[in-house]
Every structure is written in C-alpha cells, then in structure tokens.
Amino acid sequence: MCSLPVPREPLRRVAVTGGTHGNEMSGVYLARHWLHAPAELQRASFSAVPVLANPAATSSCRRYVDHDLNRTFTSSFLKLTETVKIGVPHSRLHSSRPTPDDPYEVTRARELNQLLGPKASGRAFDFVLDLHNTTANMGTCLIAKSSHEVFAMHLCRHLQLQYPELSCQVFLYQRSGEESYNLDSVAKNGLGLELGPQPQGVLRADIFSRMRTLVATVLDFIELFNQGTAFPAFEMEAYRPVGVVDFPRTEAGNLAGTVHPQLQDRDFQPLQPGAPIFQMFSGEDLLYEGESTVYPVFINEAAYYEKGVAFVQTEKFTFTVPAMPALTPAPSPAS
C-alpha cells in the first residue's frame, strides 16, 4: 500500500470549518462562536482558524444555495490549470476570474481554495477539520479520503482510544480513480467529523458538546505531534463505499416506499442478503438482493433524497497504518 508521506514539520496552519452545509447546525454554531471567542482553538504551537464555510447557505438555513459546496473542490470547479497535475511550481497556478454567472458555491469554493489551499500545492494549509451533521444514525463518524492518509489515520486512532464510548467509525470516502471533491481536500491533511442523528436546522446540545470535545481533541493531537510525539503502527478497521441504493420510485420520480424499519437507524451494521431494505407504500417489503454482506451508512439522510441515495453501501476492511515517527528537531544553527 502506497502511503502519503507523513508531515515532517509541525502543523502550524490549521483551520476548523463549520457551515459547509448551511443547515448542519453544530458546525454552524461552533464556527460562529469561535469567530468571536477564538482562544478555544489555540494551542502552544499553533492557533486554528475558525471558518464559516458557506455564509449564504447558513443565513438561509439551507444545505447550499446553488450547488453542494462539499462537492465543489475539484479541479474543474476550481478551474485550476493542468499544470497542477504535472508538478509545475504552484506560483504558476491561477484561478479563472470570477464571473457573475458562477454559482455561488463555485465562487465560494475558489475563495476557500485561496484561503486554505491552493489544493495540491505546497502553500496549502497543513490541516483542515470540517464539521458536519447527518440525519442518519451515524453516531460519531470520522471521514477521510483514503487509508493512505497516514496522519489522518493516526488522528482517527487517537480519537477512538480517547473516546471508546463513542465507537468512532472511520469512513474512507474516495472511490478508486475518483478525484477528491470536499472542502478539507484543499489542505495537505484533513478530516471530516460527521455527527448524527440531528435534524437539519436543529442544534442539539448533546451533539454540539460532543463535536466541541472532539474538535478540542483533534487540536490536542496535532499539538502532541508538533511537540515530537511518535505514533506506532497499528491495524485500522474502516468502511469504504461500494455502491449506493436509491429509494424505490414511481415513474414520476416520487418515492414509492421508504427505508424499512428494520434498516432505519442501523448505520454501520451488517446487512445480509434477503433482509428487508424498503417498505413500499403498497404494503410489501423490498429485500436486499446483493450477494454479499454490506454495511449501510447515511441511511435515510435528508440531503441525499435529491441525490438518489437512500443509503450508501460500504464494505468493512482492515489495513495496517505505518508508524508516524516523531518530528526531527530542526537542526540548530550551530550544527
């Protein structure tokens, strides 16, 4: 397994982004709070920057205005030139000039790419932590790009060890050959926190507190790393997508049934072939006809109805995360 290099210098440029989806309220209100009281994001070796990622969507309490911001950080939306991909120095990167016709989130993604990136450049932020909620019963879910993200995997492990009672699950979203598209992908390292269940537009104190605690522990972990802590290799269990399943629909595209009570709220639990997955309005059950056990996630997530996703099928797999050695102290001027 090819792994990305681990950071060889302290992570000093760190951001915590909330309101990437404007109706996921834990991150919205944490970001707003920290913009007025940033001391909570300060550590000895760095201060994390709070960012309200999608102010317009947040103002109207919608997921997005024109386009899902967290799907917009690709080269085509950011209009990075091809030079990005072939290793030409980042000083030659440029973004196209904005036009009034650009969807709001495309413009905003470019702004965030300027602020926190540019993506895939040596100038990008060292770490972005992006805060999300889901209406699904996902509990505490840690979302990273892939198992190759060694720093993020050690961070996930740290959170799992710190909070065994939260049963933090690791979801690796990037499918083979797919370009990364989400906000934290603009930074050199990133992680998404996905806490649920919480309705859109509702701020629950329990989930707000849990997110706040997790953010503090993420920053503590970065501080540990910056201070020279080494982290040994370990075995990680994670989930990765293998497909999506849409709702049963009428010819007009309306729902013809919904998630079966025996599947509802069972995110990360095994779904066996033959088990019911949908209850039709006509009364009958639809069964899972796959050939192997899958682990559904984002079951009945409100935002995914329009995407044609009743749940995401994942497979569970295990892999070895290599050790992350302690930072080498910078050579003293005399040496």
Added chain:
Amino acid sequence: MCSLPVPREPLRRVAVTGGTHGNEMSGVYLARHWLHAPAELQRASFSAVPVLANPAATSSCRRYVDHDLNRTFTSSFLKLTETVKIGVPHSRLHSSRPTPDDPYEVTRARELNQLLGPKASGRAFDFVLDLHNTTANMGTCLIAKSSHEVFAMHLCRHLQLQYPELSCQVFLYQRSGEESYNLDSVAKNGLGLELGPQPQGVLRADIFSRMRTLVATVLDFIELFNQGTAFPAFEMEAYRPVGVVDFPRTEAGNLAGTVHPQLQDRDFQPLQPGAPIFQMFSGEDLLYEGESTVYPVFINEAAYYEKGVAFVQTEKFTFTVPAMPALTPAPSPAS
C-alpha cells in the same frame, strides 16, 4: 363553557391535507399516494379527498416558499370582507382578485379556501384533517382550535381510546381573542395530526405507518358518527399555550446557547421553576424563572428558530366535553 353546535347531519365533505409544510414528509407522501390510490380514503357514507396543500414548497422540500401557509388562513390574508363577521349571507362573500405580487402561499391559501371553504361559511367542507410532522419529540399530538370544538374533542377521545399505547396528547392552539389561522380552520370541523420526532425532509417508515393508521381511524370515527352512533360526555385533559420562550441570543441575533439536555425531548413533561432550560455556549446554564409549572411543547422545533421560539409553554387543564347525540334520522317524506 360555550360549545359550538355538534353536526346535525352526516359529514360527507371530508378532506385530508398533507404537505401544508413542504418538508414534513409523512403528509407529503401520504397525500401523493392517495392522489393515485384514493380507495383507502373511502368509507360507506363518504369519500375523503386527498389534497397536496403546498405543491411548490413540496417540490423544493421547504416548509414554504414565501410565507408559512399554515398561518395564512385569516380574514386579512384571505381578504374576506368584513361582512363575514357580521353574519351577512355567504353569497355576499368575495375574495379579492389575485395579483402577481401576492406571495405564493397567500394565493394558495385563497385557492384552498375556495376548494375547502369558504371559511366560516355554510358551504365549507364538513371536516379537514391536516397532517404535520415536527422535529420535536411530540409523539402523537392532536391539534384542535379550542375545547369548544365538540366534534373534534370526541374524535380526540376516540383516538386516545383506540391507541392507548400512543399516549395521544391534545393541544388546543387558539389563544383568547386570536383569530384562527391554520388550514383546517377553513372547514366546519378540523383537526391537525402532529407526529414527531422526524427530521425535515426525511420519511421514516414508523411515523408514516402511524400517521396512516391514525388517518384511517379518523375516517372510521366520522363513519361511526354518520351511521348514528351517540357519544357520551367525558372529561378531557388538554394543553393550551400560555407563552413562548426564545433561544438566548447574541446582540446580532445569533444563538448564544441551545435547549438544555435536561429539557430536550421532554415535550409535555412538567417544567418546574428553577430547572435548566438552556445551555449557553459559554458553558453556563439558564434556568426557568417562571413562577409556576408549565408543560413545554415544540421543544427545539427546527421551523421555529426563525419565529423566535425555542419552545411553547403550555398549561394543562381539564374540561367537560358534552355528549354528542346520535344524528336524528332524516324525516321520511310521509311524516
């Protein structure tokens, strides 16, 4: 206590309305289903008409487009003339001509008033059942205008007796001197079903099934009445609003805290003076400073953030509902 007259003829013009709020999915999908399969709403003495109340809001999965439809059925929005109030025959009622500047929901309210009303006229529908969901933990809540609605109170009693396991609570929303404003107020008799918790934009099978069962039982009750069943007097316990409490807010109007974990999800449970109601982002608790016990409802309802309502304070009270005599058979032509 002055009670409205009970119906003296069978209820034949009955409607079931869903999607009055376009992101409350149980009613949206029940209405859509029944529009294609209306037989479920048929009884021996009548057929209930399914109505998708707010098609535009439903299409975009929002509560409303321009204005909360379920606050729009007042004389000023419907532009009924003053003659309504002084008892001039309904033939002299008229609605103003629509203009393109009218908010969508005002236009739609007038259409629904034409279809199901006109409000306060002898031509109005006999009964409208309006279907809602809430993000609050309201369980099964039956919403009527006031204790004076004798037919609706007997219906509530019937539902309570049929489904003791649902602990159906009765909420009487109309405050003293306040004009009725909601959709079912256009009919001669009406009731709202408010089932929760369910996130906006999510269709949970359990709540969908519960609502469908309750609707069937409402229609069965109307059928019982139409067939000549008498209903004895009884004592009813219900909740009525005595005030609303907003979230703690910053000077800019943003939240400064949210509903306390000890209050969250405890709709219809007594709140004692001195109990915590909000948890501030600064960490401190805000306590309930009222002088008497209240029963909060709509606790942390997503749609009420913009209305400045963190919860509605109610008081519990008991009253006698008079007997509802059996319909007198129509005199035969020979008598």
